[in-house]
Amino acid sequence: MLYLVGLGLGDETDITLKGLEVVKKSARVYLEAYTSILLVDKTILESYYGREVILADREMVESSSDEILEGADTTDVAFLVVGDPFGATTHTDLVLRAREKSIPVRTVPNASIMSAIGATGLQLYHFGQTVSMVFFTDTWRPASFYDRIRENRSIGLHTLVLLDIKVKEQTVENIVMNRKIFEPPRYMTVGQCASQMLEIEEEKKEGVYDRESLAVGAARVGGADEKFVAGTLEELCGADEELGAPLHSLVLLGTATHELEHEFVREFALDKDNWDRIWKEKYAEKR
Amino acid sequence: MLYLVGLGLGDETDITLKGLEVVKKSARVYLEAYTSILLVDKTILESYYGREVILADREMVESSSDEILEGADTTDVAFLVVGDPFGATTHTDLVLRAREKSIPVRTVPNASIMSAIGATGLQLYHFGQTVSMVFFTDTWRPASFYDRIRENRSIGLHTLVLLDIKVKEQTVENIVMNRKIFEPPRYMTVGQCASQMLEIEEEKKEGVYDRESLAVGAARVGGADEKFVAGTLEELCGADEELGAPLHSLVLLGTATHELEHEFVREFALDKDNWDRIWKEKYAEKR
Numbered sequence: 322m323l324y325l326v327g328l329g330l331g332d333e334t335d336i337t338l339k340g341l342e343v344v345k346k347s348a349r350v351y352l353e354a355y356t357s358i359l360l361v362d363k364t365i366l367e368s369y370y371g372r373e374v375i376l377a378d379r380e381m382v383e384s385s386s387d388e389i390l391e392g393a394d395t396t397d398v399a400f401l402v403v404g405d406p407f408g409a410t411t412h413t414d415l416v417l418r419a420r421e422k423s424i425p426v427r428t429v430p431n432a433s434i435m436s437a438i439g440a441t442g443l444q445l446y447h448f449g450q451t452v453s454m455v456f457f458t459d460t461w462r463p464a465s466f467y468d469r470i471r472e473n474r475s476i477g478l479h480t481l482v483l484l485d486i487k488v489k490e491q492t493v494e495n496i497v498m499n500r501k502i503f504e505p506p507r508y509m510t511v512g513q514c515a516s517q518m519l520e521i522e523e524e525k526k527e528g529v530y531d532r533e534s535l536a537v538g539a540a541r542v543g544g545a546d547e548k549f550v551a552g553t554l555e556e557l558c559g560a561d562e563e564l565g566a567p568l569h570s571l572v573l574l575g576t577a578t579h580e581l582e583h584e585f586v587r588e589f590a591l592d593k594d595n596w597d598r599i600w601k602e603k604y605a606e607k608r
Numbered sequence: 609m610l611y612l613v614g615l616g617l618g619d620e621t622d623i624t625l626k627g628l629e630v631v632k633k634s635a636r637v638y639l640e641a642y643t644s645i646l647l648v649d650k651t652i653l654e655s656y657y658g659r660e661v662i663l664a665d666r667e668m669v670e671s672s673s674d675e676i677l678e679g680a681d682t683t684d685v686a687f688l689v690v691g692d693p694f695g696a697t698t699h700t701d702l703v704l705r706a707r708e709k710s711i712p713v714r715t716v717p718n719a720s721i722m723s724a725i726g727a728t729g730l731q732l733y734h735f736g737q738t739v740s741m742v743f744f745t746d747t748w749r750p751a752s753f754y755d756r757i758r759e760n761r762s763i764g765l766h767t768l769v770l771l772d773i774k775v776k777e778q779t780v781e782n783i784v785m786n787r788k789i790f791e792p793p794r795y796m797t798v799g800q801c802a803s804q805m806l807e808i809e810e811e812k813k814e815g816v817y818d819r820e821s822l823a824v825g826a827a828r829v830g831g832a833d834e835k836f837v838a839g840t841l842e843e844l845c846g847a848d849e850e851l852g853a854p855l856h857s858l859v860l861l862g863t864a865t866h867e868l869e870h871e872f873v874r875e876f877a878l879d880k881d882n883w884d885r886i887w888k889e890k891y892a893e894k895r
Contacts (some may be wrong), residue, residue, distance in 0.1 A: 327719065329624060329717065329718070330717060332626075334624065334629070335625070335626055335717075336624060336625060337616060337621065337623060337624050337625075337718070337719075338621040338622070338623060338624075338625065338628065339618070339619075341625065342621070404723075405719060405723045405724060405726065406726075406727075407723070407727055407732065408723065408726065408732060413868055413869075413872055414868065416729075417871060417872060420875070427832075428724075428830070429830075430616065430617060430622075430719035430723070430724040430830045431624070431718065431719050432614065432624075432692060432717035432718050432719060432723075433719075433720070433723035433726075433732075435722065435723045435732055436691075436694070436695065436717070436720035436723045437692060437694070437715075437717040439692065439694025439695065440693075440694055440717070442700055442703075444700070445694065445695060445720075445722055445738060446737060446739075446740075447737060448737060448738075449736050449737060449763075449765070450733060450734060450735060450763075450765055451732060451733050451735075452733075472763040473763075475763070476737075476759040476760075476763070478736070542717075543715070543716075543717040545714075581700055581704075582700075584704060585700055585703070585704060588707070
């Protein structure tokens with residue numbers, strides 16, 4: 322049996338009892354370590370589980386899945402995923418390859434940022450499609466998120482923006498030289514995300530949002546020190562210090578909001594007067 | 609401290625280790641038992657936790673929250689919620705009341721149907737706003753879901769439909785007579801949901817969807833015997849036996865689909881030829 326086990330969002334204690342039982346009984350335990358990260362190190366997981374954990378990077382999951390699936394028709398293999406196993410698309414692929422080999426698959430769900438973001442006080446019923454934001458480079462500034470946000474906002478919905486992480490990245494030089502030297506991991510912050518969003522709006526000028534659009538920055542959701550900061554996109558550009566360590570996410574508000582959401586979220590506002598003013602002018606009961 | 613603890617979706621072993629620790633140390637443990645249910649009984653939870661669990665019905669949470677919050681400024685109180693604590697809006701309200709009393713609040717997230725539904729193979733990035741479907745009566749047939757689905761479909765997105773549950777309901781006669789006699793619980797099935805959806809389309813005739821629209825029925829998501837059935841809305845009207853016991857949910861597909869979703873979901877199709885034909889005609893790469 323191939324088990325896809327969600328680890329939740331915080332630390333080693335966010336695994337479910339069902340998930341832990343699977344980890345303990347499996348012949349091999351893999352940890353998917355490139356679409357998201359826990360707030361704790363692999364060695365902490367290993368000592369908590371009492372098991373060796375094999376790090377599975379993108380290359381292994383996408384190109385060497387046979388290795389992961391080996392023997393899973395007769396023994397148990399656990400594939401651990403931060404959050405919920407079906408948050409990222411890569412794992413759908415792994416299940417399809419297991420199916421081809423007639424390997425049975427079971428999933429142990431867990432918290433995902435896509436539902437845990439409800440802790441902002443924004444109602445999950447009011448979210449449209451989730452988008453991703455990647456680190457821009459001089460030559461690569463993908464802006465499809467802009468069209469997705471436009472679609473969400475056209476029907477009044479909030480947008481959860483998931484932020485890029487870069488682990489085990491090589492410089493072009495090291496790739497060319499085939500040197501397995503990896504850059505330090507990078508995690509996009511709310512400030513970087515808000516500023517890239519404004520950059521694209523300034524370029525396109527289609528008014529999908531602006532500097533005064535309300536948003537919530539979230540850090541370490543589900544962890545003991547989770548932190549939320551609410552403000553305009555402009556205010557959030559400077560809120561990284563307030564938010565602290567990774568992982569960060571951002572929610573851009575839609576206008577289909579409920580008074581209860583306002584009451585809950587304003588508690589996190591950097592400038593409550595500003596928040597109230599903009600809410601009243603542009604958001605309250607606009608649906 | 610008030611702890612909102614998610615229980616996940618299946619049975620007593622779906623609580624996280626962090627959540628179980630909270631349950632064990634809390635002075636009182638409440639179980640919210642009206643927006644969703646676990647697949648196991650309260651007594652099983654009690655023996656698994658080694659703790660008494662107090663059932664909190666809607667009346668208690670909405671009108672007697674003071675009782676729940678009593679003493680939570682100096683001791684720990686656990687409020688258990690099936691799925692993730694922020695899936696339903698009621699609990700936002702409880703947090704706001706705790707804030708008023710300066711009671712600190714912490715959340716222990718867990719799997720929610722809103723993310724676990726990814727186990728259908730439909731990508732969470734392609735979901736629009738979630739809607740609810742209530743049991744229609746002769747005089748009450750709320751159809752706002754129809755407009756929300758239109759919005760989602762207008763931008764190509766899938767819609768998760770959460771199905772009504774009725775627990776501790778009284779007949780009108782028993783309410784009038786003030787008799788605390790409760791009807792047996794009822795859980796809406798995928799068949800009932802699909803048929804109510806078609807009923808409203810026939811009434812409104814606005815072409816938001818039709819009998820041939822593709823959908824996925826899901827039962828007991830996250831449980832050991834979770835079951836998915838894919839087909840047209842018409843086919844799903846008759847799929848309750850195939851799906852089995854509650855809880856059920858339904859996903860109406862949008863057209864912004866990916867070939868990988870097709871490959872994954874067709875495995876669940878009641879009639880694979882029909883599924884392939886409709887997919888090819890109306891869904892494949894329509895975005």
